[in-house]
Amino acid sequence: MTSDITMPFYQAITEDVNALSAQVSPAQDELQCIRREALDRFSALGLPTLKTEAWRYTNIQRFLKEYPYELLTAAATVPASVTEKAAIPQLDCYRIVLVNGHLQADISELPAGKGITIGALSAHTQAPGFVNWFNKQPHLSGESLASLNTALFADGLYIELAANAVIDKPVHIVNVYTSGTHAFIQPRHLWVLNRNAAATVIESTIHPDTNTVAFANSVLETVIEENAELWHYNIQQGNENFREVHTTAAQQHANSRYHHFNFTLPGTPFTRNNLSVALNGSYTETNLNGLYIADKSQHVDNHTYMDHIMPNCNSNELYKGVLLDSANGVFTGRILVHQEAQKTNAFQQNNNLLLGNKADINSQPQLEIYADDVKCSHGFTAGQFSEESMFYLRSRGIGEDAAKALMVNAFSHDITNEVKIPALQHYLQEQIAAIMNN
Template identity: 70%
Template sequence: MTSDTIMIPFYQALTEDVNALTAPQDSLQELRRSALERFSATGLPTLKTEAWRFTNIQRFLKEYPYELTSTPATTTADVANEANIPGLDAYRIVLVNGHLQADLSSIPEGKGIRIGAMSASTDAPGFAKWFNQHTQVNGEPLANLNTALFADGLFIELQANVSIDKPIHLIHVYTSDRHAFVQPRHLWVLQKGATATVIESTVHPKQEAVAFSNCVTEVVVADNAELWHYNVQQGAENFRQVNTTAAQQERDSRYHHFNITLPNTPFTRNNLSVVLHGSNTETNLKGIYLATGNQHVDNYTFMNHLVPNCNSNEHYKGVLLENANAVFTGRIHVHQEAQKTNAFQQNNNILMGDKATINSQPQLEIYADDVKCSHGFTAGQFSEDALFYLRARAIGEEAAKALLVNAFTHDVTDEIAVPALQEYIQGQIEAIMNN
């Protein structure tokens, strides 16, 4: 067993000695060791784990002899350019298996801006204060595994009242000549009054080896700060992913998260949790999942209202074709102190495949009495009347379905605040439906 390669199944290898996975001088060794102990105590989630009752992650981890590798890889400009969004004016940051590739990146610079590799940012004030502080990270088995094993990722810290003048386009490239289990780790801290927009895209070079990403992103939005966060999950047959995003908001802050999952990746699990630590916050969680074939997409969200006078709005929409399967679990927890909370959640689905399925679990847990909270779920087929109306006007069946899907997802895509990205997502949906 070498210092940068561990075979999966990983129980025996990981519990033997975390020193085999990290350098002796690693300042995070004790933290890694504690995370590994927590993971060892719980193990991987099973179908008996409440939050995973409709998703068998062990089946996907056993597909291939994955290797955990921390050795940096590189990519080419042509590969990174596959993630380009027409008309998007943005800074571009390229990560290969979680490692920053500086020669392909244009990183914003200026007073109060610190953006770079996580491995080079452990001395930053924001890192010391906020890294691995989110309660959901420490409570998630896959997140604990990431804490123990991550090699690198992207660190962002914006000082008070700093605004980045255009979006950051973060391009994740996953590539390996062997089946790889990759552990990217990110921390983004926006101090008081700071603002930013981050757009994430993924690229998967054509290769026989399969990459399995277990990614954790911690987000801190301080007083009166605002972050627009878009995660565009462009799929590939040679990719599987678990994404854990853990956000913390302080007083008067605003966090807008969009999760767009597109076809072809066989397995996607998105864990998204937001903790509201300050009053008068606004949180918007929006999602679209468009799944085909035998694709499995699982979205698990948790809104944790701790304090009064906060607003959260959540709307996820799914379109399931062929044999696709989706899971949506949306949990809202309103604590007794969180009076005058407004929390709304909606999950709508169209089942276009004869064997397509959806398991939806909207959940409200309310301990305050002066609140406005609601949740809802719908699942159904296309309106035959609408299809007939369009086809009667000489619109082909596939084109008609594409129009209806774009109309169905419009109330989510219409809230994308970056015009080039909004047009791109709408174009992707149309192209998929017309394929």
């Protein structure tokens, strides 16, 4: 294992890996074999460093050695009042509470109906979706932190929709992270939508602790089968005692539709989002939308990968950032078009507003094309407020802070306007206005 980090945390993780490796035999069941293979991959890859190409602008080791983190696998519970902090006004939804990745059923409302299976991942390791799809996303194999999660995860949320099953209203997942010690937590989730199925899922994060720090290394695998459709909204709004690496690997099949929204708001010092989509069927539609607003010395890194494998697919990606104070943003967006993926339409754009004197952005749009009948484009912009627009608003009696809030709202409109749930759209717009008026 190669790494330039020396700290109690790294030593402890290595001991956990070695201890689990010693306990696992290839003769054991398939899940244990998967864990063993993941341990071997992590041992070979090590933790990312600044020499790791995908992490060249993000020094994760600086955040990992801040505190003496302990690997946390035990289940915990919280009172219902804790989750109310994540409530979205006027939103009619099912609410599912996960505490450190474990389902807390007593304060959750799970959708019920024919063909709908939702529950703890640990209770569904023999389910068809798990057997067919768990750890099958090819983009995870090169991610050392995803391999670490595969080796050491305790639990997560399992969703499987049978063919033609539709969840009648949004599912709001409230991820609560809490511990009596500084904790390194490994939630693992698997969502499978079979043919013609449809769902809308919203995620929120809460870290109620004020004396301990939680570092979540979460992995979500999503499979969207033929003609299925998934809307996924992820709202990241933690506090100064929370850090997160969030890895999402999606796989689409013919005629499927996938809409992913990521909203990273101020509060958490460090956020890294890894999002990859494998377009494994023709005539798929993929829409990736991201908005990140960072303040103080917050670091937000979005790393996306759009893998066009089959022909006649469309993908649209728009990420926008607002960086205040001395915040730092990173965007790396890769589009790969294979030779077989003729008639691909792929669009990618990353726009940024730098509103702090020390704010900065590192953006790397990447386009790799091996097909000759395609329409592909990518772009990047970074700048400040238009002086003309600011003068126009100020000359009409609008104060400077209010003018900035209006312009940020206009800047983010391309993202928030695509949110198809009125209550959620209104909530996000209010959050953005409150941030800028603070």
